């Protein structure tokens with residue numbers, strides 16, 4: 001049995017406040033309605049509204065297309081246990097700065113989590129079964145790490161404007177790393193794990209400057225914690241929402257400033273305010289609107305902007321590719337894989353690059 005979700009992926013760095021302000025600044029003729037409309041109730045929309053609320057701007061209206069908050073943080077009951085069909089890891093922990101999500105997950109909500117062990121050298125499986133020799137794998141990983149370090153230095157030396165940016169593949173070629181691309185199964189899976197798994201696209205189309213070094217890890221630390229709690233990673237969004245939106249005794253949000261099942265289709269804006277239209281033909285007026293939908297939504301015509309967004313903004317929206325990231329969940333009748341510390345994550349080294357390569361982890365059923 002398998003259940004899969006194909007959703008678009010935006011790197012973790014974008015989790016907080018990736019909102020887009022459309023209204024012009026300056027003095028506004030007060031429009032009838034709230035001061036700010038927030039489109040989308042995922043992590044960024046809920047966080048943006050919380051920030052406004054804490055700054056004293058409580059006259060808000062959040063419009064969410066689906067019947068729930070959380071967006072791409074979402075759990076699903078798969079064959080009796082809750083699995084994460086969207087975000088799964090707290091990325092960037094144990095570094096110089098504290099990842100704001102981490103204390104919420106680990107201390108406040110105490111969601112079940114565990115450190116992802118990146119020492120994959122001992123966990124790469126051959127296509128026809130069995131593990132690769134550790135020393136053989138380690139040499140390949142060391143070489144790939146060394147090239148990445150050179151890439152980080154190069155990246156830092158390029159102009160911040162991105163005018164001289166190159167792809168990860170070009171960087172690898174520059175340092176004479178597998179100039180014809182990785183060829184052996186282990187070379188391929190290490191390359192895939194390093195770049196495609198994190199960036200959702202192959203090195204050929206992945207920007208050097210925006211991914212190497214990865215600011216999430218530089219700022220917050222190299223560690224990643226996998227959230228595997230039956231309550232779901234989405235609990236974090238509910239927790240943040242509950243800090244400023246009214247809830248009932250069961251914790252359910254009952255605040256009239258959050259409207260679900262409201263698909264925004266049109267945003268008209270001028271120096272005197274904004275007018276937001278939804279699929280059910282409602283119209284909401286405000287001084288400002290913040291759009292927190294994914295780039296994937298912004299790259300379509302699902303939301304019509306009137307007038308059209310300025311060219312510079314459209315260019316920025318199209319500068320990033322919205323990748324497809326597919327998770328596949330499988331349930332087996334009995335456990336045949338090794339278990340224990342350091343065994344949770346493993347790679348499969350196919351002769352076809354990227355073919356079911358990504359590490360998987362056995363999921364235990366709900367803990368007592």
Ligand SMILES: Cc1cc2nc3c(=O)[nH]c(=O)nc-3n(C[C@H](O)[C@H](O)[C@H](O)COP(=O)(O)OP(=O)(O)OC[C@H]3O[C@@H](n4cnc5c(N)ncnc54)[C@H](O)[C@@H]3O)c2cc1C
Nearest residue numbers: 007012040042043044065071072086087088089263264293
């Ligand atoms: C499969 C997958 C795995 C991931 N793994 C990780 C991970 O391990 N760690 C990590 O940190 N990140 C991960 N991410 C990324 C993370 O999930 C996102 O960066 C984050 O959840 C994005 O939050 P957001 O609020 O910006 O966008 P979203 O969560 O997409 O929220 C936008 C909201 O806007 C709503 N919306 C869209 N269009 C409209 C409209 N027209 N009108 C009204 N509402 C609208 C949507 O329904 C949604 O609720 C993963 C993502 C995916 C898809």
Ligand SMILES: *[C@@H]1O[C@H](CO)[C@@H](O)[C@H](O)[C@H]1NC(C)=O
Nearest residue numbers: 077078079080081082230366
């Ligand atoms: C998932 O659904 C099944 C069947 O409806 C139910 O028995 C089970 O308790 C659910 N699991 C969780 C974690 O909610």
Ligand SMILES: *[C@@H]1O[C@H](CO)[C@@H](O)[C@H](O)[C@H]1NC(C)=O
Nearest residue numbers: 093094102105106107223225
């Ligand atoms: C997470 O919380 C546990 C229990 O409070 C604590 O022992 C542990 O050190 C925390 N982990 C990190 C990385 O902060």
